[in-house]
Amino acid sequence: MAxxxxxxxxxxxxxxxxxxxxxxxxxxxxxxxxxxxxxxxFIYVQPHQVRAKVRSRIILNPKHVKRLLLVMQESLASYEARFGPLDPSGEGSSMN
Structure with missing residues (x-):
């Protein structure tokens, strides 16, 4: 077959x-x-509230998660090179 x-x-x-x-x-x-x-x-927590709302749910396969992680690391490195390092602790650090 051609x-x-x-x-x-x-x-x-x-x-x-x-x-x-x-x-x-x-x-x-x-x-x-x-x-x-x-x-x-991805959740929005309002100050002084006991309830929070999921604004978006994204479902990915593991290979896409790995690719997303790599591109996010590259983007963060570029951001920090331009604006300085970020401290992940402290207020606004609600990530699980």
């Missing part, structure tokens, strides 16, 4: 709905995992 020529890769066209484009402010994140997936919950 090889069928592969069409050139077209650039990925990403759509961004207006509601998603506005973004969500969060000040807490929780990460859970099973053997096959990671669940990232």
């Amino acid at each position: 090889d069928v020529p592969k069409p050139p890769d077209a650039p990925l066209q990403i759509q961004l709905d207006d509601e998603v484009a506005n973004g969500q402010y969060v000040n807490m994140a929780m990460v859970n995992h099973t053997e096959t997936e990671f669940t990232l919950d």
Whole structure:
């Protein structure tokens, strides 16, 4: 059978709905995992409240988590090179 020529890769066209484009402010994140997936919950905790609301839940496979971790490390290193090191302790450090 003859090889069928592969069409050139077209650039990925990403759509961004207006509601998603506005973004969500969060000040807490929780990460859970099973053997096959990671669940990232992004939460907004209001001051002096006993309840908090999950603003977004993202479910990823482990390979995508690894890629996300690597790109976040690169981005953070670039940020700290420009603006100085960040101290992860103290107020606003609610990450599990």
